[in-house]
Amino acid sequence: MEQAPISRRAALTGALAAAAAVALPQTAHAAVPGRQRTPDTAPVDYQAWTRYADWHKGTAAGVRVRPGGGHAPDGIAIDRPLGTAPYTDPHTGTTADWEYATWTSPEHRPGFGASELVASWNADTPPGTWIEVELQGTYSDGTATPWYVMGRWARDDTDIRRTSVDGQSDSRSDISTDTFEISDKASGLRLASYRLRITLRRSPGSTATPFVRRLGAMASDIPDRFTVPASVPGEGRGIELAVPRYSQDVHKGQYPQYDNGGEAWCSPTSSEMVIEYWGHHPSAADLSWIDPxxxxxxxxxxxxxxYDSQYAGCGNWPFNAAYAASYGLDALVTRLHSLNDVERLIKVGIPVITSQSFLATELxxxxxxxxxxxxxxIGFTAEGDVIANDPASSDDAAVRHVYQRRQFENIWLRTKRYAADGSVRGGSGGIVYLYKTPGTPWPKGLDLR
Structure with missing residues (x-):
């Protein structure tokens, strides 16, 4: 269903509605005749700390850097906790004490003024442990943001309820679920640099510890746009990856406590397809709570x-990446510039999960x-059209779709669109989830690590 035009976070819901027979302004969905097409050059920067040397560049307080070796990753874990502090879970009302330690990244400058930032992480959180990720930045005028909470996360929901934190703002920037945003982009104010801080927590007296092997963020400054330049089909043509097909629609009415049931499960359904593509699957114990x-x-x-208990949905971007990473995958959230970037990923065997919003008449x-x-x-036809596993399908067999390249690219990359009632709404601006096995290299030409 259509939502209020207050934020592009409407692009998280995955809620579907019947097609509306309305005429859209031409700029909402079609190219302007005669306009020269050029590659999208809107700035995007993805920065991550993943390697032994990376972790040593940050400031550790009660944390030790643990080298990997062989196929094991480098990362950080609790060494000697700094102390114990209480946490009251806002979703259960339970207060408990937790030992804690922190790691703070060095200051990172994207090389441009950013208007948005999304953090993501890969971590193991055994029972009795969890993590909190925070962001603190410097504006282009030299002043500082507050420390913002970007997420409180654990793989399971027994110790705490994983959650974003609403109501964070200093009137110049704010946190919208999982995204840092400049409140008024037209003011010219931007984020010039940032630091990430991760707090590792465990039950007092325990020897268990979270293990964090990736901490990163995507910073961007995507202009407001209804249309984007069209890309020319390239190296992905004729390639189709064998990704499992799952329909969200077969889960309608199931477990409505998690985002109203399957009709809103596009994000976790897409994540599960790619997790299983890489050969991973929940254990029998993991699935024991589910109706057989x-x-x-x-x-x-x-x-x-x-599921994000504050957002009351399953579409939190970094929470999906963190879940995929709990199977040992490299997982991150970033933005891409065009379907040519997707083709590079498909060519090396990496499926791409995309976020988009549209009317039926636009796709x-x-x-x-x-x-x-x-x-x-999951691939491209010989002509360059998009092959997608679309979970909004009647059953698993119906999940594979072919969508026109130009239509799909525009609805995915734009930041503005027209709703059925003619009002202006937001778009994702090219957001993707990327999951891969650690041994699979990222394609050349994409600034990922």
Whole structure:
């Protein structure tokens, strides 16, 4: 269903509605005749700390850097806690004490003024442990932001309820679920640099510890735009990856405590497809809580494991990446510039989960309107059109779709669109989830690590 035009976070819901038969202004969905097409050059910077040397560049307080070796990753863990502090879970009302230690990144300058930032992380959180990720930045006028909470996370929901934190703002920037945003982009104010801080927590007296092997953020300054330059089909043509197909629609009505059930599970359903593509699957113990009569129980597990209790949904971007990473995958959230970037990833065997919002009239073959929807791109036809595993399908067999390249690229990369009632809403601006095995290299030409 369509949502209020207050934020591009409407692009997280995955809620679907019947197609509306309305005429859109031409600029909402079509190229301007005669306009010269050029590559998208809107600035995007993804920075991560993943290696032994990276972790030593930060400031550790009660944390030790643990070298990997062989196929094991480098990362950080609790060494000697700094102390003990209480945490009251706002979703259960439970107060408990937790030992804690912190690691703070060095200051990172993206090289441009950023208007948005999304952090993501890869961590193991055994029972009795959890993590908190925070951001503190410097504005382009030299003043500082507050320390903002970007997420409180654990793989399971027994110790704490994983959550974003609402109501964070200094009147010049704010946190919208999982995204730092400059409140008034037209003012010219931007984020010039930032630091990330991660706090590792465990039950007092325990020897368990979170283990963090990736901490990063995507900073960007995507201009307001209804249309984007069209890319020319390239190296992805004719490649289709064998990604499992899962429908969210077969889960309608199941476990409504997690984002109203399967009709809103586009994000975890897409994540589960890619997790299983890389050969991973929840254990029998993980699935033991699920009604044995339900099809595709792994999708139910993914929904529960990505659920954000504050947002009351399963579409928190870094929570999806963190869930995928809990299987040992490299997982991150970033933005891409065009379908040519997707082609580079597909060519080396990496599926791409994309976020987009559109009317049915803007994407032939979809058959629905959405204020925000995730799907998995698995390849391209010989002509360069997009092959997508679209979870908004009647059943698993119907998940594979072919969408027109130009239509898809525009609805995914734009930041502004027209809703069915003619009002202006937001778009994701090219957001993607990227998951891969640690041994699979990122393609050349993409600034990832």
């Amino acid at each position: 009569g339900y099809a595709d129980p792994a999708v139910c597990q993914a929904a529960r494991s990505t 032939d073959g979809a058959g629905y309107n959405t204020s925000g929807h995730l799907m998995t791109l």
